Amino acid sequence: MESEKIQTFINYLDQRTSSVQEDTLRLIADNRRDEANFEKIRTNIFQIVKTIFQASVRVSQEESERVRFLDTKLTLFQETWESHLTEAKEHGDDLKIVQEQTRLEALAEIRDTFQKIWGESL
Template sequence: MKTVIENMNKFLEQRKAEVLEEAARLIADERKDESNFLKAKANIYDVFKALLGASSKACNDKNAFYADFKKRAETVPAVWRKSLEEASRHGDTKKVLTEEAKLSAADEIIAKFDELIKM
């Protein structure tokens, strides 16, 4: 459990840095709007870091921790999915891109977590 948390934190920090680097590259390339979507994505790694911290505090048992984090990791993005659907229906392209960026980070994090707990 401790190793999973450490590896997850390492992953979240690394991905956040990579995404912010890409956002900076886009700004340098005069693509500020696209860069802003990546900044929204970068924030998600911090959100999940907080969720991870909350789950590890709440549960001492490994299995309980895994289940708790998975539950949180599905509950939080559910709001974004709903928001994405709503934005798509109304043709709000800015919101669509923001929610898509956030969800891509969430999916990536959940996949990484699943990979780590199987190891």
């Protein structure tokens, strides 16, 4: 049986996945396909984080261990994407800049929720 906090976090990720998918469909219907593709990247981040968190049960059954595991992964993602963003800016790669910024925005939002739920135990 998962704790209430875990359930809240998973529900949040599911709900954001659905709402971003709706935004994507709205953008496609509005003939804004490139921006819809950026939203697909955002959806993907919520799904990846959910997958990692669910898989963390293989690392440990302890909630605190699972939370630390995810925190480490999120930090790693942030460092990687920040470095990709810097590289894209150096090369004036406008497409990659938007893609990396979208990833980092989604990640910041997830980390914010994550902190609100488990802040005191991190």
